[in-house]
Amino acid sequence: xxxxxAQKRATMKYMKNNxxxxxxxxxxxxxxxxxxxxxxxxxxxNGFVNRAIDETVERDTSTTxxxxxxxxxxxxxxxxxxxAQINLTDEEVAHIxxxxxxxxxxxxx
Numbered sequence: 001x002x003x004x005x006a007q008k009r010a011t012m013k014y015m016k017n018n019x020x021x022x023x024x025x026x027x028x029x030x031x032x033x034x035x036x037x038x039x040x041x042x043x044x045x046n047g048f049v050n051r052a053i054d055e056t057v058e059r060d061t062s063t064t065x066x067x068x069x070x071x072x073x074x075x076x077x078x079x080x081x082x083x084a085q086i087n088l089t090d091e092e093v094a095h096i097x098x099x100x101x102x103x104x105x106x107x108x109x
Contacts, residue, residue, distance in 0.1 A: 024049070031045075033095070034048065034049075036095075037092075040089060040092065
C-alpha cells in the first residue's frame, strides 16, 4: 500500500520535532566499509554511528581529565601502551589486508 501525503507529512513533522540531523562526510569508499561493519554488528548505519559516538563520548569523559583532550597525544613518547583484543571475521581480515596492500601501493601479486 502506498504511503499517503498525510503520512509523509506526519513522519517529517515527527522527525523535525524529535531528531537533529548531522551531515557526515567520509572519503569515497569509506561509507561502504562502515555499512559493511555495521551489518556485521546487526546494526543500521545510523545505529552504528550513534553507538560509536556514544561510546567515544563515554570513554573520553570517563577517562580524560578536563582539558586533557585538547593536549596533543603522542603514544610513542610514552612507555605505557594499552592492548586491546578484537575479534574479526575472515572477511574483515581479508578486507583489511586488501586495504593495506592498496595503501602500500601493491596489488598483492
